[in-house]
Amino acid sequence: MFEKIQNTALIIKELFDFTPEVGIILGTGLGGLVSEIDILHTIDYKDIPNFPISTVEGHKGALIFGLLGGKRVVVMQGRFHYYEGYTAQQVVFPVRVMKLLGIKRLFVSNASGGINPNFKVGDLMVITDHINLIPNPLIGANIDELGVRFPDMSNVYDLSLIEKAREIASRDSLKLQYGCYVGVTGPTFETQKEYRYFSAIGGDSVGMSTTPEVITARHMLLPVFAMSVITDEGLSGVEATHESVQIEGAKAAKRMTHLFIEILKNI
Ligand code: HPA
Secondary structure, eight states: OHHHHHHHHHHHHHHOOOOOSEEEEEOTTOGGGGGGSEEEEEEEGGGSTTOOOOOSTTOOOEEEEEEETTEEEEEEESOOOGGGTOOHHHHHHHHHHHHHHTOSEEEEEEEEEEOSTTOOTTOEEEEEEEEEOSOOTTOSSOOTTTOOSSOOOSSOBOHHHHHHHHHHHHHTTOOEEEEEEEEOOOSSOOOHHHHHHHHHTTOSEEESSSHHHHHHHHHTTOOEEEEEEEEEEGGGOOOOOHHHHHHHHHHHHHHHHHHHHHHHHTO
């Protein structure tokens, strides 16, 4: 597996001379950030050896290299989800490739259902912890070249990046929520009792991504900053649909993009 990751990274490196500092994974409806990048190179996932191909509407499949907030970034426009039928290892393959390309930090975003009763549609939630209910991508032989067999998960979300977000939000009067993200397989949205259950175990938002990538990043000791855009209120009883999630995500994308750019400027 490590060789496969190395090979893919090597092929990308041979295409152009660019060492990204920060990797960014964009969630459903959050592609608006791309228009702010000074794009230097784009590669479609289908042209990257060993990359899975994104199948979900609203998820474009390309790796974008460029400058954002004065930093060299590699952006995943579209990610892979466990519910699409990929293995947990395939879902996190791009994160490992980005690490070998040189990234020193990973920023992750997602659209998710709010289960904290204080959250409203459109809120931005800084993820401060997670509960992973998706099969763990580290199951199987450990890739010793990337990290240890039993990685610590007590300090997954980088405190200094969270603090920067807090400072920027207060400076720019941007409302931020903070909380615990529950990662589930999907593809069903939750029943009312499931939303209640996730709330009872300490969750503030719930979605179908992020925890596999974050676990993989932590395995490689990459500092992570992650954010949920709240696209529906689970406990309200109002049905969530893929379309409503995309629409609400797009509306909030501007504020999330602003925050990401300002954090990038400050690291
Ligand atoms: N549940 C799971 N995933 C989601 C939700 C939700 O309510 N909203 C957006 N993604």
